[in-house]
Amino acid sequence: MPKLTPLLAQYQRIKEKHRDAILLFRLGDFYETFYDDAKRAAKILNLTLTSRPCGKQHRVPLAGFPYKASETYIDKLVKAGQTIAICEQLGDAKSSRELVYREVVEVITPGTVCRESLLDTRRNNYLVSISSDGERFGLAFCDLSTGDFRLTELGRNKVLEELERIDAKELLMPSSFQLKVTGPVRSLDDYRFDPHAGYERLRQHFGVASLSGFGCEEMKLAHGASGAIFSYLEETQKRTIDNITKLSPYRVEQFMWIDTTTRRNLELLERIRDSGREDTLLAVLDRTSTAMGAREVRRWILSPLLDLQAIKKRQDGVAELLESERRKAIEKVLLQLGDIERLISKVALEKATPRDVIALRESLTRLPAVKALLQDFTSSYQREIDGRISRFDSVCELISSAIVDSPPSTSQEGGIIKPGFDGEVDRLRGLTSSGKTLIAEMEAKERARTGITSLKVGYNSVFGYYIEVTKPNLHLVPEGYMRKQTLVNAERYITQELKELETSVLGAEDKLKEMEHDIFCRVRKEIGTVTDRVQESARAIGELDVLCCLARVAKENRWTKPTVDGTDRIRIVDGRHPVVEMMVAGGFVPNSCELNGTTQQILVITGPNMAGKSTYLRQIALIVILAQIGSYVPAKDAKIGLVDRIFTRIGASDDLSRGVSTFLAEMNEAANILNNATPRSLVLLDEIGRGTSTYDGLSIAWAVVEHLHNNPVVKARTLFATHYHQLTELEYVLEGVKNYNVACKEVGERIVFLRKVVPGASDRSYGVEVAKLAGLPREVIERAREILENLEEDEFLVPGMPRLAKSKDREVGPSEQLSIFSSSLVNLKEELSKLNLEGMTPIEALNRLFELKKLLDSHK
Ligand SMILES: Nc1ncnc2c1ncn2[C@@H]1O[C@H](COP(=O)(O)OP(=O)(O)OP(=O)(O)O)[C@@H](O)[C@H]1O
Ligand SMILES: [Mg+2]
Structure with a gap:
């Protein structure tokens, strides 16, 4: 093994901890991948695979893409089912000549993505965890993007079906387990599914003495599965998971059991023939106006109720909306709501951008309008929904006073905080703009002092501010100008005074950006304190949306109440x-x-x-x-x-x-x-x-x-x-x-x-x-009619063998019947010899075999 360069040694150290991920290693303006990661990434992303020398006669495969365009590349990798570890440069690359400190800041897996570009707004994205005592099974599943967390326990015969119903994007399983499932599976050490440790972890996370408040104190196996989810999430997100604010336990016995085959056959969510989404029950039913509603109606379809009272509660809710004049008005407000559930999750996970925060405010300020419209409704479901939707006046006010109305999409570049919100921000802003005036004044002063009318003060990112004097005027340059750079037609200088000004201007600018970022994070944290109430409101909105949608579908299609x-x-x-x-x-x-x-x-x-x-x-x-x-x-x-x-x-x-x-x-x-x-x-x-x-x-x-x-x-x-x-x-x-x-x-x-x-x-x-x-040839149809008549007359030659071949024009015996069979053998032989086996896929071949067998069977 050749000696590694320090950089590659650092890479190896980090990669060691993320063996099953593609490690995106930040090198300046690029993310690079090495070795097998590079080969995989190059293939998926269609990148050129190059190599980098490492010691004598040894080269390391390498593929990379620019940081600026990384979003699309990362999305593509995740869509291809890969887990991605993003490793950033955390030290200051400029200030030290030594190797920059690097660390993995985020791991993205199919079951933990939170990026809009990778999520379907109308579906949940569940990470599922499973544990078992050999007899029964515990399931826990979580949509990190919404904070939805559910758990259940069930017997062996229902596990696979339930997994299919949940539609896991990623499944965590103890490594000793042997369960055959489709989709990405991650094996974790068995101890991570320990029920007792899981229970403690849940207790700690929710800050409760027991889980009985959630109604899942006894679900030991599900505690184990939940513990594994929490540890996995913390490991990948590198932080505590503050957007999970409650546990929702359920029993499969609460719902009508629709197995996978039935779900497919009835085309509840997808068409059988091509998995398309049109012409399905979901397509007819989903006329929801919000993302929360769309996800909810999908869940309802997959879990019809068995509790008569619960069914009646929904029916009454739909009935009242169906008759109400206000339904259209409610739908109108709903249409203006963003994905509150996902936005607040991003806030809680500290992933929300300034734009997300504004979008959240836009939605939250509309909730009182929904509540007002609900006032006249009397059915128990609407009353309950109204009770679950909170008002967020102070949060909205905070956002309005702190954040400008159309902020940039990142929190690092400044321009986020509204004037008047923070004294220090205003002071620094004043400083940077007055600093710029001072520089302009200085330019004028130097022109007058030196008599160089073309003298300019400019700025570039390498030298900062400089004074530029064109070649013909060089003899006029005064004492104290220090030369920094020579161009074809000019020289660039700095002066003591200019550098001092620069320090205060640039210093103030950097400080301002940093400060705005800090204030934004503080505001975001403050919003995060109402996560649970916003989530509850969002979920209530989702249910209201489904009720409206059911009323609308019923009305438009003339359905009746069963x-x-x-x-x-x-x-x-x-x-x-x-x-x-x-x-x-x-x-x-x-x-x-x-x-x-x-x-x-x-x-x-x-x-x-x-x-x-x-x-x-x-x-x-x-x-x-x-x-x-x-x-x-x-x-x-x-x-x-x-x-x-x-x-x-x-x-x-x-x-x-x-x-x-x-x-x-x-x-x-x-x-x-x-x-x-x-x-x-x-x-x-x-x-x-x-x-x-x-x-x-x-x-x-x-x-x-x-x-x-x-x-x-x-x-x-x-x-x-x-x-x-x-x-x-x-x-x-x-x-x-x-x-x-x-x-x-x-x-x-x-x-x-x-x-x-x-x-x-x-x-x-x-x-x-x-x-x-269907257009079968006339002769065939006529002949078929004849044979059918024979059959219907129960004409049998020998017991059990109908006189198929009996014809009105010609009398035939057993020998001719045989000849039908043998002629089919000739056909078969011909068909077989025509086959081009090399040009067929196994499925095509199997299909063909089926047809041939059918041909043979039809003559038996
Ligand atoms: N009640 C109905 N009213 C109008 N059109 C109908 C009705 N029922 C079925 N059809 C039409 O007839 C077509 C065939 O129906 P379907 O597939 O149910 O027939 P089938 O009896 O099951 O036939 P097969 O025996 O070949 O399976 C449907 O695709 C639909 O377009
Ligand atoms: Mg049929």
Whole structure:
């Protein structure tokens, strides 16, 4: 190992402490990265990787970017999932010739970012921590940018689902843990999750004798997880985390359980096909006006309530706003509010700029207007919200008197403090401006004294103030001028008097900047003392915003207030799908639904492809979710008996990327349903058993329905859409099963979808007609009709083998049937030899394999 230069030795010392971060090492006007960091950074940032000599024949890889443009580079690195350690020069680079002292001042990780440029205003950015005693799990999670801190404890079977719901940006896990999760994970030493130490840390942080005030005294495992979060935050932020002012414990049992598959299938937040955000329940529902409201409505969608009173409280809140003239006025004020929650967090973490502080004031001064508008409201939620919103008159006054109205974006360059706020600032300002006048006077005086009319006093950052005399006048330069610099046409001098003036002017300027910065920090600290009250107000505003938004959506879309109760009944009159309704403007056909635990427990829904079965299933689930959020619902009338969980098995959600076949994925989901559903649950089964051969699929589907019907522990209310007509026979043997179908009629050879769900089984499947709609060649359609007829006449050649190939024109036997099969083999062979395996990705190859197998299966 060659001997390191002192600089690299310093680098190594610092890097040692930040092994898993990219260390940005400040060198003058640049941030530099070295070694592997340089290689990683160069790749992500598209920088040129250079190298720097270090001893003989040894070069160190190096990549850097200018400090001035660092924001965008750092953002890019964090977005790429990297952790960044920012190492600054803390000593004075000018004054000492020795190595400048350097230290890491901030570590940015995906779960701890606070920069606006990296945050989505409409979503929380959670750092999650997990601990376990082998049996149960403790979770704690925190959005550092808002100060939101929540914790819970739960059993093994729900941990992964809950982690997905929280949508962790970074997960802290004890290093002895083996939990397979996606996303960035940081392993920390096990001792950092110690429950006892965690408890003490929480007590200390909040300055309380016990945690019972927060309602989480007993959550031992969550204490451990919380302790790890606090230590990690302090380590990365290099300071105490003053924006966390309370703990919000919860139990997963408080909320309707919506597993990950169901959340995806129902497209609550994202579209299935491309993860887009349009055409989702969130897109329809989120008409909020503030960032706090946007984050809140997202949380509401993911956690529908199970407590009837809490649901009613929200409903009443929405109802009153819906009828009130004042809603629009409230929305107007809300629209003018900034992200108060994040602004106050920046204040508490001493990251707020002068502009942030002004933005905060702009918002806080509008709170009394909101309170005034709330005065006439009587429902308990509005009363509570009004009580939670404080007035911040003195804070606003402080800001107004201290900080100028349009301050610069940094606190180091001066120009922040208003005249009249601080005597010393005013004096120094006077001094710098009078100093400048003195210098101007001196210039005039020297011109007169020397007779050099072109004599100038100038300034540059290297020499400070100087007197410049052009070459032709040099003979007039008097005694006492000291030469400092020679230019092509002129000489520059300094004098004793000029230097003295300079010291007082520049000294005053530096001092002024420093002083303004100090005063700004003091003011910021002062604002920080009301962090908890501002946060509470901001959160109340968020909830008010969601209530307004629900009222607005209900009004604009003609939704009605559902009755939610403790019965086992789900009765929807003329329900609509909230998202599809928007897409088929005006043309949506409403449908009713009656479910209960006895006579209408399982509805088997048949009907042709494209009829609207899946839409119907989803719309019922979405109406239930909306009702339990406290929202109005798209229906003429709805009575919803509380649903504890929604399970879905919808569509062929091939999960090739996870290496699970359609059929296996489907069976996993079915198993999950049968193992976890309760009589309070709502189960949607859409074409279960489709991914395998007919008889297998049918048998499985049949058995699943029987189990759901007969097993009293499971006995969930179920909607079952299927193409297996045989399943409609279940109605005759099981009391709780009822048949429905989505009606359509034939007009000549065409099929017309009526979109109406009616009692009884559908008479046939119309698959061939739909195929025709899709433009399959005429010969194929006709031939398909023929084969279908044969099948429907139950023409079997040998037991179990339909006489598929029987044709009106020609009589065929088993040999010809074989020939269909063997001709498909020829096709297969051809297809296989055409494949260009080198040019395919594994997924493409797998997809192709699926198609080929299907081709083969279709002829079996
Ligand atoms: N009630 C309705 N009113 C108007 N249009 C509807 C209605 N229900 C469904 N549609 C339209 O019909 C399309 C097909 O509906 P859907 O996917 O629910 O059919 P499906 O019966 O599940 O078909 P498949 O058997 O092929 O899965 C939807 O995309 C929607 O545009
Ligand atoms: Mg469907």
